[in-house]
Amino acid sequence: MDATPCILLLVPAGALGGIDLLSFTTTPRFKGIKDLPGGWHFVFTSSTTSLSVRHGAWFRVNDVEETSSTTQSITSTSGSSCRSPDLFVKKWDARDEELVPESDPAEVLRWRANLGAIWRDGLTPYRQSASRDAGDEGDKELDWRALTDAIGEGLLDRVLGGGGGAGGQQHWGLTSASSAARDADDIPGLSNDRDGGGGSSGGGGDGGGGAAWQPEKELELLPVDLKMTWGEGVTGRERTEAAQDRSWALGELVERVCGGREEEVLGELQFAFLMVLTLNNNSCLEQWKRLLELLLTCKKAVVQRAGFYCRFLRLLRLQLQHCQDTETMLFDLNDEGGSLLKRLLRRFRKGLEELEGKGKSDVVDELDELEDFLRGEYGWQLDDSFVRRGMLELEDGEQVEMDVGTRFDEDDEAGEFAPMVVELTEEQAKSLGAFGGEDGSGGAQAAEQHGKRLAKPESGIAGEEVQEESEDEVDLDDMDARY
Incomplete structure (x- = not known):
């Protein structure tokens, strides 16, 4: 028996099991997976193969270089080369219906001592494809590394909390129902209090016949606010530019939240995608x-950030190649389901055409490759060179004028989707932060000063008339807001 890293996945027979990009149905003899390569891995399971809540956990296997250096240090101190492989033990808790790490060090040692008995028949070799083609298997393994190269322990600690378990059992766990606070569904009548839900850990509620109610883990995802992409106190043209070009919001996110590490944004993009792919997690899909x-x-x-954007576009292309791996339709890239991504890519292309810089050409090359993939795989036409209105000749020779109508108005910001200028009431302006003052007096004072600046009267009498007139307008606006 070669000393290779392995994970024991102690789940019932007939359950859903999976590691990284491969999922399978467990058998009575299945005990886990051996020959794990170095790097980050994600194991997941569910009590049934149907649409039920899935549970998963991240863990990291030391690379060969790290393991060999550890072996050398052990050899130099003890005089013998005896290395035990990394062993991770995850088991299914039938009472709480969740995947948990083995917390008893003695039990972990027992499993390590008995690895020889289950090595051949109970442990399956690590693979990422059901195909027997070695080339396809190698590509899938390389894809997994590329899909996780920005994920690190710091990111998992931030999103999922500490992952250190008893006896060195790494376990950053979550489920299909884990959610960020902003994505959580607040259902009236259902209590979030564990004791108030009737399913306490003491076995109450259903007499111990069912699983105890467990609160879902809250995901601490990056605070991306697309409705507020400008700094505090910014008004006028600067606010408009910040709404059209969200570079300030991205820079603020990287510098203030991520500590200047662009890798953190890519890592969360990878984490969110993989949690949708493996767990069907809706909150991660929204993120x-x-x-x-x-x-x-x-x-x-x-x-x-040209280098960052080149990595991002390569990652996006790889993610879209694996969108069809999911059993559900969460990643729907058909003509209708891909409308969001189509609109964003068209807008991104138009923005690139307005830019100048030495890093632009590399980004354009990556975008071209992404568009070529989408064109060949899904038939997407992301440029504007297609017919929207024209004459068609039928079989009988009759000519009919055809028009796609308003189908592309939203993408082009035309028709009823075109931007327009509106006048805000004082209440609307206050809600947008245009006027200060918590007691409402700040809005009237700002409007009054605004009227004075517009009039700029030369005499005091005229100034009083303008002031009274502006106050009347404010009163009318208040009445409009109330009635």
Whole structure:
């Protein structure tokens, strides 16, 4: 028996099991997976193979270089080369219906001592494809490394909390129902209090016949706010530019939240995508969309962070290649389901055409490759060179004028989707932060000063008339807001 890293996945027979990009149905003899390569891995399971809540956990296997250096240190101190492989033990808790790490060090040692008995028949070799083609298997393993190369322990600690378990059992766990606070569903009548839900850990509620109610883990995802992409106190043209070019919001996110590490944004994009792919986690899907919309609506940042954007576009292309791996339709890239991504890519392309810089050409090359993939795989036409109105000749020779109508108005911001200028009431302006003052007096004072600046009267009498007139307008606006 070769000493290779392995994970024991102690789940019932007939359950859903999976590691990284491969999922399978467990058998009575299945005990785990051996020959794990170095790097980050994600194991997941569910009590049934149907649409039920899935549970998963991240863990990291030491690379060969790290393991060999550890072996050398052990050899130099003890005089013998005896190395035990990394062993991770995860088991299914039938009472709480969740995947948990083995917390008893004695039990971990027992399993390590008995590895020889289950090595051949109970442990399956690590693989990422059901195909027998060695080339396809190698590609899938390389894909997994590329899909996780920005994920690190710091990111998992931030999103999922500490992952250190008893006896060195790494376990950063979450489920299909884990959610960020902003994505959580607040259902009236259902209590979030564990004791108030009737399913206490003491076995109450259903007499111990069912699983104890467990609160879902809250995900601490990056705070991406697409409705507030400008700094505090910014008004006028600066606010408009910040809404059209979200480079400031991206820079603020990287510097203030991520500590200047662009890798953190890519890591969360990878984490969110993989949690949708393996667990069907809806909150991670929403975060993936938010990050895409933030990154693809920046202009200045593309030149300022050209290397980052090249990595991002390569990652996005690889993720889209694996969208069909999911059993559900969460990643729907058909003509209708891909409308969000189509709109973002068209807008990103138009923004690139307005930029100049030495890093632009590399980003354009990566975008061209992404568009070529989408064109060949899904038939997407992301440019504007297609017919929207024209004459068609039928079989009988009759000519009919055809028009696609308003189908592309939203993408082009035309028709009813075109931007327009509106006048805000005082209440609306206050809600947008245009006027200060918590007691409402600040809005009237600002409007009064605004009227004075517009009039600029030369005499005091005229100034009083303008002031009274502006106060009357404010009173009318208040009445409009109330009635």
